[in-house]
Amino acid sequence: MAAKRQRKPDKPRVLLVGASGTLGSAVRVELEQRHEVIAASRSSKLKVDIADAASIRRLFAQVGKLDAIVCAAGHVHFGALAAMTEELYAVGLRDKLMGQVNLALLGRDVLNDGGSITLITGILAEHPIRFGSSASMVNGALESFVRAAAIELPRGLRINAVSPNVFAESMPGYAPYFRGFEAIPVARAALAFSRSVEGAQTGQVYRVY
Numbered sequence: 220m221a222a223k224r225q226r227k228p229d230k231p232r233v234l235l236v237g238a239s240g241t242l243g244s245a246v247r248v249e250l251e252q253r254h255e256v257i258a259a260s261r262s263s264k265l266k267v268d269i270a271d272a273a274s275i276r277r278l279f280a281q282v283g284k285l286d287a288i289v290c291a292a293g294h295v296h297f298g299a300l301a302a303m304t305e306e307l308y309a310v311g312l313r314d315k316l317m318g319q320v321n322l323a324l325l326g327r328d329v330l331n332d333g334g335s336i337t338l339i340t341g342i343l344a345e346h347p348i349r350f351g352s353s354a355s356m357v358n359g360a361l362e363s364f365v366r367a368a369a370i371e372l373p374r375g376l377r378i379n380a381v382s383p384n385v386f387a388e389s390m391p392g393y394a395p396y397f398r399g400f401e402a403i404p405v406a407r408a409a410l411a412f413s414r415s416v417e418g419a420q421t422g423q424v425y426r427v428y
């Protein structure tokens with residue numbers, strides 16, 4: 220009797236928010252080698268605005284079960300401390316901070332057992348620059364959230380953050396603000412996403428400096 224043909228196991232399904240950006244494109248190249256990557260952003264075919272929780276709910280209602288949720292999006296306002304206002308800080312709180320926290324909270328239920336959530340922070344959490352107080356605040360809050368959420372997530376779910384240095388690919392626009400920083404190739408930051416998604420750790424902040 221002929222041996223029964225074994226069905227190839229499906230690739231793990233990863234939702235990648237911000238797949239079209241500088242970071243997201245590199246994360247996509249890295250993860251697509253071994254995963255089915257489902258791309259979402261405000262202007263992609265599959266739409267989400269992380270600053271709007273209702274939009275995140277609609278996204279999760281469309282995508283079905285996932286093995287990983289990865290975020291490579293998140294906006295904050297850059298400006299001199301003297302000019303910052305409550306409203307300007309609220310931009311980053313609503314978008315990069317609560318946008319990613321809501322992705323984690325609302326995404327829990329669509330993740331398979333042992334699934335993972337990977338959020339994006341950045342070097343400004345630890346190494347501030349002029350005009351970056353909102354970014355520093357939001358990145359620090361996200362890193363504390365990840366450490367805390369990791370100890371309570373059920374069903375073996377994991378959560379980590381990636382905190383990269385400025386990307387060499389972003390230096391044409393960012394160089395005046397990041398003098399003396401050793402810019403990294405964005406592909407190095409993408410590897411940290413692979414460590415988070417494909418590794419076993421939780422509650423980690425992967426610093427890629």
Ligand SMILES: NC(=O)c1ccc[n+]([C@@H]2O[C@H](COP(=O)([O-])OP(=O)(O)OC[C@H]3O[C@@H](n4cnc5c(N)ncnc54)[C@H](OP(=O)(O)O)[C@@H]3O)[C@@H](O)[C@H]2O)c1
Pocket residue numbers: 236237238239240241242243259260261262263267268269270291292293294314315318339340341342382383384385386387389393
């Ligand atoms: N660039 C750097 O050197 C650097 C270094 C360290 C950390 N980071 C962090 O990495 C993240 C990505 O940076 P990047 O330079 O790759 O940005 P980017 O090139 O501007 O890309 C941003 C991506 O996120 C999507 N996006 C933006 N706002 C969104 C929202 N509200 N909801 C859903 N999707 C949204 C964009 O697509 P749509 O416009 O279609 O929505 C795009 O795909 C940011 O949080 C940034 O702080 C960047």
